[in-house]
Structure formats: C-alpha cells, structure tokens
Amino acid sequence: MPKQKIRIKLKGYDHSILDLAAQQIVNAVEATGAVVSGPIPLPTHIQKFSVIRSPFIDKDSQEQFEIRTHKRLIDIIETSSKTIDSLTKLNMPAGVNIDIKI
Numbered sequence: 050m051p052k053q054k055i056r057i058k059l060k061g062y063d064h065s066i067l068d069l070a071a072q073q074i075v076n077a078v079e080a081t082g083a084v085v086s087g088p089i090p091l092p093t094h095i096q097k098f099s100v101i102r103s104p105f106i107d108k109d110s111q112e113q114f115e116i117r118t119h120k121r122l123i124d125i126i127e128t129s130s131k132t133i134d135s136l137t138k139l140n141m142p143a144g145v146n147i148d149i150k151i
Contacts, residue, residue: 053151055125055132059088060146064119070145071121077139081131091120 057074061067071088078085096116101108125132141147 053128055128055136056150057123057125058148058150059121059123060148061119061144062117063144066142066144067119067121070141070147071123073139073141074123074136077135078125078132081129081135083128083132084126085123086126087123088121089123091122093120094118 059067059071059074061070068088075085075088094117096118098114098116099111100114102110102112136149
C-alpha cells in the first residue's frame, strides 16, 4: 500500500491560538513517527469595512474596521494508522477551522 499524504489547512482570527493548534498537531503526528512539513504561514486575508458614524450631521465621518484571517498549512508525509488515530483524538481550541485533505 502506498503511503498517503495528508494536507491540513488551519484558519483562524487569532494567530496565537492558531500557532498553538498547529504545534499540537505537529507534536501528536511526530510522536507516531510520521514526517511533518510545516506549519507554513500562508498570507493573511484582510477584509476592510468603512461604516458611516452618523447618518445625519456627521455623514462625512467614517469608522474603519478590519477582519484578519490567518492561515497555516501542514503537510504530513509517510502516514500510518497511528497517525490518523492521533489526529482524530486531538482536542483543538475553539476558534480554529481545520480542513483535512487526504
């Protein structure tokens, strides 16, 4: 049976929680003997919004808000059944979106 390659994409608004989750994944996978490439930081997606402060007198004044989405990429090479079991047993922090592709 050929070895499978697993790609894990992590997304979140808080970079510190995202780095903590990535470190948990790397530690759990390396304990099973698999080879890990990453975490690789991907470009941050920034959404900017401008909102009018007041609809009447202060119409020219605006407030600006932004949402930053941080992303990390982890590739797992030479996986085994222990690797997949350890990934399913992990308890991830709230606020982290995880996409796994085999």
